[in-house]
Amino acid sequence: MYSIAVIPLLLYLTTQVWAMCPTRCTCYLDQKGRISVLCKDGGMVGPLNLNNVSLDTEVIKITAPEDNMNQLIMSPVFQSYKKLEEIHITKSNVPQLGMHFFWGLTRLDVLNLSQNNITQPLDHNFRGLSKLKELYLDDNRIISLPSGTFRYLHELKVLSIQRNRIEELTPRIFLEVGKLRVLKLSGNHLRELSPEVFKDVQELRSLECRGCALTRLNNEIYHLLPHLTHLDLGDNDIKTLNSEDLRDLTNLKHLKLDGNQLTAIPNSTFVYQPMLKKLNLAKNHIAKISSEPFTNAYNLTELDLGHNELKNLDFLRSVAETLEVLVLSGNHLKQHALKVIYEMTALKELHLADCGLADIHSPIFPPSLRALDLSSNHLSALQSEVMPFNLVELDISSNRFRGISEEVMILLDNAQVLKFENNMWSCDLCHIVPLLDRVNRSASFREVICSAPFAVKGKKLCAIRKNELSWCTVPSYPMSDADYFLVARDGKVGLMIAGTSVVLLVLAISGVIAALCYSRRHAAKYYTHEDQLAKEGESIFENNHSPLFCDGELSFKFPLDNGDKKISIATIDEIKKEHCITNGT
Ligand SMILES: *[C@@H]1O[C@H](CO)[C@@H](O)[C@H](O)[C@H]1NC(C)=O
Ligand SMILES: *[C@@H]1O[C@H](CO)[C@@H](O)[C@H](O)[C@H]1NC(C)=O
Numbered sequence: 386m387y388s389i390a391v392i393p394l395l396l397y398l399t400t401q402v403w404a405m406c407p408t409r410c411t412c413y414l415d416q417k418g419r420i421s422v423l424c425k426d427g428g429m430v431g432p433l434n435l436n437n438v439s440l441d442t443e444v445i446k447i448t449a450p451e452d453n454m455n456q457l458i459m460s461p462v463f464q465s466y467k468k469l470e471e472i473h474i475t476k477s478n479v480p481q482l483g484m485h486f487f488w489g490l491t492r493l494d495v496l497n498l499s500q501n502n503i504t505q506p507l508d509h510n511f512r513g514l515s516k517l518k519e520l521y522l523d524d525n526r527i528i529s530l531p532s533g534t535f536r537y538l539h540e541l542k543v544l545s546i547q548r549n550r551i552e553e554l555t556p557r558i559f560l561e562v563g564k565l566r567v568l569k570l571s572g573n574h575l576r577e578l579s580p581e582v583f584k585d586v587q588e589l590r591s592l593e594c595r596g597c598a599l600t601r602l603n604n605e606i607y608h609l610l611p612h613l614t615h616l617d618l619g620d621n622d623i624k625t626l627n628s629e630d631l632r633d634l635t636n637l638k639h640l641k642l643d644g645n646q647l648t649a650i651p652n653s654t655f656v657y658q659p660m661l662k663k664l665n666l667a668k669n670h671i672a673k674i675s676s677e678p679f680t681n682a683y684n685l686t687e688l689d690l691g692h693n694e695l696k697n698l699d700f701l702r703s704v705a706e707t708l709e710v711l712v713l714s715g716n717h718l719k720q721h722a723l724k725v726i727y728e729m730t731a732l733k734e735l736h737l738a739d740c741g742l743a744d745i746h747s748p749i750f751p752p753s754l755r756a757l758d759l760s761s762n763h764l765s766a767l768q769s770e771v772m773p774f775n776l777v778e779l780d781i782s783s784n785r786f787r788g789i790s791e792e793v794m795i796l797l798d799n800a801q802v803l804k805f806e807n808n809m810w811s812c813d814l815c816h817i818v819p820l821l822d823r824v825n826r827s828a829s830f831r832e833v834i835c836s837a838p839f840a841v842k843g844k845k846l847c848a849i850r851k852n853e854l855s856w857c858t859v860p861s862y863p864m865s866d867a868d869y870f871l872v873a874r875d876g877k878v879g880l881m882i883a884g885t886s887v888v889l890l891v892l893a894i895s896g897v898i899a900a901l902c903y904s905r906r907h908a909a910k911y912y913t914h915e916d917q918l919a920k921e922g923e924s925i926f927e928n929n930h931s932p933l934f935c936d937g938e939l940s941f942k943f944p945l946d947n948g949d950k951k952i953s954i955a956t957i958d959e960i961k962k963e964h965c966i967t968n969g970t
């Protein structure tokens with residue numbers, strides 16, 4: 386009986402929704418069960434009309450695709466829609482809002498008029514919206530806002546006027562919106578924020594002014610905003626930062642000053658911010674950070690210092706027990722500077738992308754680490770001894786890896802996200818077997834593209850079978866390993882015999898090579914033709930000593946060494962390298 390009664394009711398409700406729907410719009414119940422109308426095809430021209438929109442409608446969304454924007458003029462059509470909770474009219478080139486057009490919408494929570502052509506909103510535009518909580522006017526052409534523009538919006542909590550053309554905030558602009566919590570002003574060329582303006586909004590929790598051409602932090606403003614927890618002043622021209630600037634922001638949790646002109650962070654800069662949790666100082670010119678910049682910042686867990694000019698990381702000791710996320714990408718850091726990271730006992734996520742790293746031979750990664758980004762460096766090998774045990778994510782894309790050792794692959798067997806693309810994978814027996822054995826484990830392994838040997842160049846790893854792998858192409862592992870592969874894995878005796886004869890051949894010419902190596906070692910630097918290597922030369926040479934010189938020089942000058950295809954040549958190469966190591970220093 387119950388269900389019989391319910392079905393017609395449901396049918397009735399749905400037919401109500403569907404019967405009254407403008408052509409080229411969709412009518413539906415949204416996630417909160419509200420009656421909603423969405424018109425998103427664009428091409429609407431002239432005065433806004435709501436023909437066929439049910440009077441029960443609670444949410445109206447009118448928008449358009451980029452290539453078919455609406456050309457709408459506002460009209461007083463909303464008055465009979467007493468149940469409206471949200472109005473979004475966006476991408477519609479609305480030029481102005483009209484007097485009292487939203488009168489009587491006492492249930493309206495959200496008014497979104499982003500991406501229109503509004504130049505000057507006035508107070509009477511918003512009259513009657515006594516319950517409005519969120520107003521979005523982003524991406525219009527607003528030039529100025531008179532004093533008291535929002536004075537009828539007593540309940541307003543969120544005001545967003547981003548990417549307009551406002552150059553100055555008029556005094557008392559925020560008159561009577563004392564409950565405002567979130568203010569977004571990013572993308573207006575304001576240059577300076579006047580303290581006068583913020584007297585009316587002292588409850589603010591979040592202030593954003595990215596790309597506002599600000600030149601300094603202004604304590605007179607923050608003095609009025611003691612409850613601020615989020616401050617975003619990224620992409621401005623702020624040159625200095627010191628503790629007195631932030632003195633009154635004692636509740637601050639998130640601070641973003643990325644994309645400014647900061648050069649140094651002195652001692653005790655954040656001494657008044659015991660709650661500070663996330664700090665973003667990326668994309669500045671910071672070269673110097675004093676040893677104790679985070680005095681009292683007990684709660685700092687995320688620190689972004691990417692794309693600065695850091696050399697010394699000793700300051701990290703002061704947050705070694707709390708920091709969980711650390712971004713150092715884009716700083717050109719020496720191996721010895723990185724050692725301090727090993728002391729960071731709480732660290733879970735570390736970004737060292739684009740740091741000019743050529744080798745990691747001492748322990749850097751603390752055991753707590755779960756996510757590691759090493760992309761866009763010059764790495765060609767990872768040693769299992771320096772790898773953390775419980776990685777969940779590893780990104781080694783855009784390096785110079787030819788292969789990954791079995792030991793490292795075992796450490797990664799429980800990882801969930803692995804990014805391996807854009808390396809110099811050598812799909813041969815020496816390099817690729819550990820990866821090929823696991824090719825079905827993840828999509829990113831299947832997509833690995835071989836760059837050598839010639840026969841499989843450009844092929845995806847998933848298209849390669851183990852029994853078609855060729856012998857080693859480019860030197861990387863010592864001879865004993867190669868032998869192991871030959872005998873133990875595939876038992877191809879013929880190849881082994883080939884290998885043995887090669888050894889004899891090599892013994893014969895190794896003396897010549899050694900002499901070459903020795904005499905040209907000092908000149909080697911000038912032969913390396915890769916810009917990257919030259920730039921990072923210092924650290925590479927420091928880490929790898931002379932073998933790399935030798936190797937680089939010989940592969941450039943030695944006439945035999947252009948064959949990916951010939952087994953014997955490749956193996957000679959390998960011995961060459963070994964020989965360089967023993968003779969090099
Ligand atoms: C309104 O609905 C009627 C009947 O469903 C339809 O003929 C008419 O074209 C619709 N008008 C608009 C503006 O959508
Ligand atoms: C307002 O509209 C714009 C443009 O359609 C949209 O990107 C944005 O998410 C909307 N904001 C809210 C809070 O719905």
Ligand SMILES: *[C@@H]1O[C@H](CO)[C@@H](O)[C@H](O)[C@H]1NC(C)=O
Nearest residue numbers: 456478480501502503504526
């Ligand atoms: C926006 O308004 C200005 C005048 O205020 C007008 O010149 C311009 O064409 C309008 N833009 C669009 C896309 O309608």
Ligand SMILES: *[C@@H]1O[C@H](CO)[C@@H](O)[C@H](O)[C@H]1NC(C)=O
Nearest residue numbers: 651652653674675676677678
């Ligand atoms: C910063 O503080 C440390 C420890 O208190 C001190 O050794 C160092 O000299 C200070 N640095 C500067 C630049 O004042």
Ligand SMILES: *[C@@H]1O[C@H](CO)[C@@H](O)[C@H](O)[C@H]1NC(C)=O
Nearest residue numbers: 659660661662682683684685
């Ligand atoms: C911040 O750190 C202090 C001292 O360690 C602690 O008492 C407080 O609960 C922390 N606050 C937050 C929000 O984590």
Ligand SMILES: *[C@@H]1O[C@H](CO)[C@@H](O)[C@H](O)[C@H]1NC(C)=O
Nearest residue numbers: 821822823824825826847851
């Ligand atoms: C991967 O899967 C394919 C197709 O399911 C299968 O032929 C191949 O043997 C598998 N490779 C490995 C290494 O398990």
